[in-house]
Amino acid sequence: MFSMNSNWWKEAIIYQIYPRSFNDSNADGVGDLRGIINRLDYLQNLGVDVLWLSPCFASPNVDNGYDIADYEAIMPDFGTMTDFDELLAGAHERGMKLILDLVVNHSSDQHRWFQEARKSKDNPYRDYYIWKPANADGSPPNNWISFFSGPAWTFDAQTDAYYLHLFAKQQPDLNWENPALRQEIYKMMRFWLNKGVDGFRMDVIALLSKEPTFADYPEGQFGNLAYYANGPRIHEFLQEMHQEVLQHYNCLTVGEGFGVAAHQANLYVGQDRRELQMIYHFDHAVPRDEFRFLDPAPEFTLAELKGIFAQWNAALGNDGWQNIYFGNHDNPRVLSRFGNAAQYRYESAAMLATILLTQRGTPSLYQGDELGVANRHFTQVAQLDDVQVKNAYQNLKVAEQGLDEQFLAACNRIARDHARAPLPWQDAPNAIYDYYRQLIQLRKTSNALTLGHCVDLDLNNNEVWAYTRQSESEQWLVVCNFTAQRQVFELPPHLHTEKSVWRMGNYAPVGLRPTIGLKPYEALVYQLFG
Numbered sequence: 001m002f003s004m005n006s007n008w009w010k011e012a013i014i015y016q017i018y019p020r021s022f023n024d025s026n027a028d029g030v031g032d033l034r035g036i037i038n039r040l041d042y043l044q045n046l047g048v049d050v051l052w053l054s055p056c057f058a059s060p061n062v063d064n065g066y067d068i069a070d071y072e073a074i075m076p077d078f079g080t081m082t083d084f085d086e087l088l089a090g091a092h093e094r095g096m097k098l099i100l101d102l103v104v105n106h107s108s109d110q111h112r113w114f115q116e117a118r119k120s121k122d123n124p125y126r127d128y129y130i131w132k133p134a135n136a137d138g139s140p141p142n143n144w145i146s147f148f149s150g151p152a153w154t155f156d157a158q159t160d161a162y163y164l165h166l167f168a169k170q171q172p173d174l175n176w177e178n179p180a181l182r183q184e185i186y187k188m189m190r191f192w193l194n195k196g197v198d199g200f201r202m203d204v205i206a207l208l209s210k211e212p213t214f215a216d217y218p219e220g221q222f223g224n225l226a227y228y229a230n231g232p233r234i235h236e237f238l239q240e241m242h243q244e245v246l247q248h249y250n251c252l253t254v255g256e257g258f259g260v261a262a263h264q265a266n267l268y269v270g271q272d273r274r275e276l277q278m279i280y281h282f283d284h285a286v287p288r289d290e291f292r293f294l295d296p297a298p299e300f301t302l303a304e305l306k307g308i309f310a311q312w313n314a315a316l317g318n319d320g321w322q323n324i325y326f327g328n329h330d331n332p333r334v335l336s337r338f339g340n341a342a343q344y345r346y347e348s349a350a351m352l353a354t355i356l357l358t359q360r361g362t363p364s365l366y367q368g369d370e371l372g373v374a375n376r377h378f379t380q381v382a383q384l385d386d387v388q389v390k391n392a393y394q395n396l397k398v399a400e401q402g403l404d405e406q407f408l409a410a411c412n413r414i415a416r417d418h419a420r421a422p423l424p425w426q427d428a429p430n431a432i433y434d435y436y437r438q439l440i441q442l443r444k445t446s447n448a449l450t451l452g453h454c455v456d457l458d459l460n461n462n463e464v465w466a467y468t469r470q471s472e473s474e475q476w477l478v479v480c481n482f483t484a485q486r487q488v489f490e491l492p493p494h495l496h497t498e499k500s501v502w503r504m505g506n507y508a509p510v511g512l513r514p515t516i517g518l519k520p521y522e523a524l525v526y527q528l529f530g
């Protein structure tokens, strides 16, 4: 569909599928590839261009597939390679592309490489991972902590050494310093690309190159992500990956920019860098450091959220490109964060859709947002399944301290489980889905809405998000009420015009006036002329 245009990925709309909970075709309680195949028409009809599958590879599922035991095998719970081939062909037949999750900062401890590596110090796979001797007192080599609680090192008695895991102890970090490991990864990437897969979303890509001295955190920086991310060889590794693999395919690449700040982004995605096409940041993600499970951060205000978008647009400029999102499998539902599922489900879900699909960047929709799915309500800790939650519960000694209620309240705000519940499929017409569909069609008609500049009209306004999108030939105006109250927005004089057309909204069409009255969560999209 986009093959004539080398920048097709800038105009694409990505839809993220978390296979475990997307659609369960055989009623065994686990979503599967057949379930996705059965919904391909639904996805095509929605109008999305690229399907991103969260990991669908063989895995013991300590971290729901982000712990991969065999990169070239399909998870039996999800189906077979034949099912995968059918899914890929089915997506292609419908004009959609399919990208996979490339999780190569770490593997599962059940991966053959790690099973070999842990056998002996001279095993040929030993150096595929990061091993260090214990300190004289038996303690870990340094004070680094895992993102999933506790030390980032686990002792393996068999060879009397610690191995590094920035995530769970069942997710040992791969040693990218080792050229043989890198070649194995490139070979695996070619395996999928040669099958016809259209690219990769790259898990925690900024973590591949490690801080080389393995020293303790500097004073005052305990637990600071910046200390591990963007290591000294990261760009060399990504340029090598590009040269060895990516440049030979017309594929899409999006890096998960965990630890990448706005000013660093163009080092990954600048046009001449020959690394990645786009990156997505964590600046508006829900903070989930371990202590947040007892003390969650307040939600971002609208002004803060706008500031983050503006900062990234400015940092990328005309050089790099980003992937934008409001929700994914690592965040609670956007409807529960910024919308109002109880009173204004349709209005607020549609308003959030409007922003995501009219901001600058390649949007990723998260499965179920088009169905108006909100957070769950957990009443017991045992209902949560995420490894991060379980580890935090133990490490923080929640039960021992009698803090279950406080912990549960935090989980009801920040846990990843919210986004991982099975989708509530229903065959009845769905107004939110229809809204998404129309908005996607609209976006595709306009070069300003895809590639144009984005100018925020009132960065400090905490109730209304208003901005223009502009290309050489078009100008659009988006005005959204982020609240459940009526709001008034005064249009700046330079945008007063006799000639405007209402193009989209979640209430009845209304002409553009210099003073815009907005109903609860109202979204308005106008095209301006003259």
Ligand code: NOJ
Residues within 6 Å of the ligand: 063, 066, 067, 103, 167, 203, 204, 256, 329, 330
């Ligand atoms: C980021 C993924 O999105 C998340 O789900 C996972 O737990 C970590 N990386 C570790 O792979």
